[in-house]
Amino acid sequence: MRLCAGTAARGNASRATRYTTNARSGRTVPFVASMQAKGGGVSGLIPRTEYGPTTGPNYEFFWDNGTLQAQLASHVGKKRKNNEDSCILCAPRDENLAEERGLLFGVADGMGGASAGEYASRVALRVLVEQFYGGAFQPIPVALCEAIGRANDRIFEESELNPMYAGMGTTVSALVVHGEWAYVAQVGDSRVYLLRERSGIHQITRDHSLVAEQVRNGILSEQEARNHSLKNLITRAVGIKNKVKADLFAFRLKLGDTVLLCSDGLSNIVPDTKIAEALAMPDLRIGVHMLIERALDGGGTDNITAVAVRVIDSPVKTAYQEGAEEVNVDAAGFLGRLRSLFS
Numbered sequence: 001m002r003l004c005a006g007t008a009a010r011g012n013a014s015r016a017t018r019y020t021t022n023a024r025s026g027r028t029v030p031f032v033a034s035m036q037a038k039g040g041g042v043s044g045l046i047p048r049t050e051y052g053p054t055t056g057p058n059y060e061f062f063w064d065n066g067t068l069q070a071q072l073a074s075h076v077g078k079k080r081k082n083n084e085d086s087c088i089l090c091a092p093r094d095e096n097l098a099e100e101r102g103l104l105f106g107v108a109d110g111m112g113g114a115s116a117g118e119y120a121s122r123v124a125l126r127v128l129v130e131q132f133y134g135g136a137f138q139p140i141p142v143a144l145c146e147a148i149g150r151a152n153d154r155i156f157e158e159s160e161l162n163p164m165y166a167g168m169g170t171t172v173s174a175l176v177v178h179g180e181w182a183y184v185a186q187v188g189d190s191r192v193y194l195l196r197e198r199s200g201i202h203q204i205t206r207d208h209s210l211v212a213e214q215v216r217n218g219i220l221s222e223q224e225a226r227n228h229s230l231k232n233l234i235t236r237a238v239g240i241k242n243k244v245k246a247d248l249f250a251f252r253l254k255l256g257d258t259v260l261l262c263s264d265g266l267s268n269i270v271p272d273t274k275i276a277e278a279l280a281m282p283d284l285r286i287g288v289h290m291l292i293e294r295a296l297d298g299g300g301t302d303n304i305t306a307v308a309v310r311v312i313d314s315p316v317k318t319a320y321q322e323g324a325e326e327v328n329v330d331a332a333g334f335l336g337r338l339r340s341l342f343s
Helices: 095-101 114-134 140-161 210-216 222-226 272-279 284-297 329-341
Strands: 018-021 028-031 049-052 059-064 068-075 085-090 103-111 172-178 181-187 191-196 200-203 247-252 258-262 304-311
Touching: 049 059, 049 068, 049 114, 059 085, 059 284, 068 085, 068 284, 085 114, 085 304, 095 114, 103 114, 103 258, 103 304, 114 140, 114 172, 140 172, 140 181, 140 247, 172 191, 172 258, 172 304, 181 191, 191 272, 191 329, 200 272, 258 272, 258 284, 272 284, 284 304
Parallel strands: none
Antiparallel strands: 018 028, 049 085, 059 068, 068 304, 085 103, 103 172, 172 181, 181 247, 191 200, 191 258, 258 304
16 A cells, blocks of 8 residues: 555556568567557557556556567556556657657556556556647657646546545656657656666666655665655655646666666565666566566565666667756766775
């Protein structure tokens, strides 16, 4: 159960793929045909949207467009009856829309009880996609922020009107890949990581939780935080209040990079070093399966969701779009290695 500070507290759906040749690289790669709506009409607006779980508590899906690969997976875990996590991929078939907005990936971890939490995470991702791609043209960070704001409005209004959904909310971690730039929007304690060769693994996002704030302030150690009784108490969520603030980050992508979005059912159990080992697997699908299995082996006390995105061909050069905190991953990796020499 996830709680927010200040508030009271599906069968396997993987698909077979066929293959095509990437015009730019000449490589033969899996091709995914048009995806049909699974979450209440998302694909009716943006063809080629994959969303789950929908038909049972567990879900997985693999996608490859010749430049990026993505593996989406969600598991109910060993202790829960319902899966309140959701994940999404949106790769618009319209080339102009894809060029203007990029490709969107998201993870949400709902709260408020089985039906309410499940509903909140799904609605948040659906509204995120609809608003991000359907809204007025703006820089990507601004569009992401407004889309999360619209999702917050929708969930908050429904929780106020429907007693069954009272107190519901959700985390949201969203990634937009636009050429060589990645943009991240974050609310809550789901996470976004980047694994880069020779630089290691980096947590791009900052957890919005009481325990994480105490770690940042030097009150708790990371080891103390991992086992803290209040580690599930989050300080920010979509839909809990009438307004929400999203953190926004941006970083350049390189060939071979792997980005992971995950719920805390994974990150609370699997250490960063083990996450890095799994993400380094040559087959992205095997790597994500390893992550899910490691979380289950560690107890599987919560729902577990992972979306991994890998750059398999050199990304197209694109201009940085203003509005996000730029993360210099290579500099962070160098400083971390330097500190390790003297520790």
